[in-house]
Amino acid sequence: MHRRITAATRLARMRWIAPALLIALFVLTPGAMATAPICENGAAPSPTMFVPMSKPAELILEISWLVWGICGLIFVIMEGLIIWCIFKYRRAKDDHTEAPQIYGSNPIELAWTVVPTLIVFVLFLVTARTIFEIEKTSPPEGSLEITVIGHQWWWEFDYPEQGFVTANELHVPLTRNGKSVPIYLTLESNDVIHSFWVPQLGGKTDVVPNHINHLWLEPTMTGTYVGQCAEYCGTQHANMLITAVVHPEEEFDAWVALQKTEAVNDDSVATGRDLFQKTACINCHTIRGTVANGTFAPDLTHLMSRSVIGAGVVSNTPDNLMTWVYDPQILKPGCRMPSMKLDEQGVKDIVQYLLTLK
Ligand code: HEC
Numbered sequence: 001m002h003r004r005i006t007a008a009t010r011l012a013r014m015r016w017i018a019p020a021l022l023i024a025l026f027v028l029t030p031g032a033m034a035t036a037p038i039c040e041n042g043a044a045p046s047p048t049m050f051v052p053m054s055k056p057a058e059l060i061l062e063i064s065w066l067v068w069g070i071c072g073l074i075f076v077i078m079e080g081l082i083i084w085c086i087f088k089y090r091r092a093k094d095d096h097t098e099a100p101q102i103y104g105s106n107p108i109e110l111a112w113t114v115v116p117t118l119i120v121f122v123l124f125l126v127t128a129r130t131i132f133e134i135e136k137t138s139p140p141e142g143s144l145e146i147t148v149i150g151h152q153w154w155w156e157f158d159y160p161e162q163g164f165v166t167a168n169e170l171h172v173p174l175t176r177n178g179k180s181v182p183i184y185l186t187l188e189s190n191d192v193i194h195s196f197w198v199p200q201l202g203g204k205t206d207v208v209p210n211h212i213n214h215l216w217l218e219p220t221m222t223g224t225y226v227g228q229c230a231e232y233c234g235t236q237h238a239n240m241l242i243t244a245v246v247h248p249e250e251e252f253d254a255w256v257a258l259q260k261t262e263a264v265n266d267d268s269v270a271t272g273r274d275l276f277q278k279t280a281c282i283n284c285h286t287i288r289g290t291v292a293n294g295t296f297a298p299d300l301t302h303l304m305s306r307s308v309i310g311a312g313v314v315s316n317t318p319d320n321l322m323t324w325v326y327d328p329q330i331l332k333p334g335c336r337m338p339s340m341k342l343d344e345q346g347v348k349d350i351v352q353y354l355l356t357l358k
């Protein structure tokens with residue numbers, strides 16, 4: 001009987017296609033990710049764990065390669081054997097005899113029990129060692145301690161030793177007195193579960209309400225690294241970015257000195273300042289040195305020292321500030337700041353005031 005061979009049956013006969021695609025995926029994906037270009041100083045253009053710029057991130061990548069290597073080897077051997085068997089033992093044309101049925105083989109069964117057990121044991125030991133190295137229950141010698149508080153949908157950074165609070169941008173020094181500085185973060189949440197993750201600097205760590213987690217970072221290169229809340233925490237989860245800036249020593253000291261000062265008090269923007277202070281803004285926001293002392297929302301004392309607003313939803317430009325103060329829901333729908341229903345002149349005045357908060 002003559003049968004038409006359709007494209008589908010032809011494809012179905014290409015049994016090598018699935019394993020080949022899998023192998024290609026397995027080999028090419030990490031290859032492509034590992035060669036991510038570096039933008040500016042140490043920072044890659046998008047968050048990646050494959051370009052570590054911090055000690056714990058390096059340890060994490062090392063163990064990832066080891067696990068990847070072992071699993072890759074197993075994958076290649078197993079897939080190789082399967083493909084080889086498919087071709088070697090395929091049914092010959094017009095052969096309808098049943099293949100020999102074999103039951104049990106002690107040596108083979110022993111091998112496939114003992115070898116995987118050993119592999120799992122090795123992976124377990126290496127993983128445990130790395131976890132102990134990375135997880136620090138108390139601050140390492142000479143660390144800079146910073147408290148990170150997750151809010152829906154922005155990050156608060158408290159510098160208790162230095163005595164100020166900022167938002168969305170984590171600034172740390174590369175060195176102190178010429179030596180690298182461990183950064184010891186205390187992670188807390190104000191509402192729901194978030195997760196702090198700047199992949200080039202360290203592992204992903206959950207930020208849990210009524211619970212304190214710690215995270216150790218130790219940058220090895222200056223740069224501006226991007227991170228992201230990594231635990232779905234509500235509508236604006238995707239716009240809850242972290243900008244982590246690793247400064248050279250003197251630059252960091254200058255940044256700290258600026259952040260410690262009270263807000264600029266410029267009388268030329270008195271109209272905006274007075275309006276700000278008469279509006280509910282002050283119940284949510286702090287501007288140090290003024291009556292504004294709310295802690296519900298980002299500290300605005302040095303708003304203009306930040307490059308973004310709304311946890312990275314837009315850059316910090318006068319135009320974006322105008323839109324934000326007019327109605328933040330336009331830029332970040334669902335965010336916890338309502339439109340204050342100011343008229344156009346009011347918005348302009350307040351923004352003029354905000355622009356002086358260097
Ligand atoms: C009900 C509390 C509340 C009030 C009132 C409020 N805000 Fe906000 N504001 C927030 C919250 C919450 C955020 C952070 C939103 C986010 O990123 O998800 C914010 C963010 C901001 C930001 C961006 C800060 C940054 O670093 O990202 C500015 C600027 C700002 N508010 C100005 C104002 C002004 C001006 C007023 C008064 C006209 C005001 N806010 C009133 C809660 C409030």
Ligand SMILES: [Cu+2]
Binds near residue numbers: 150230231
């Ligand atoms: Cu979140």
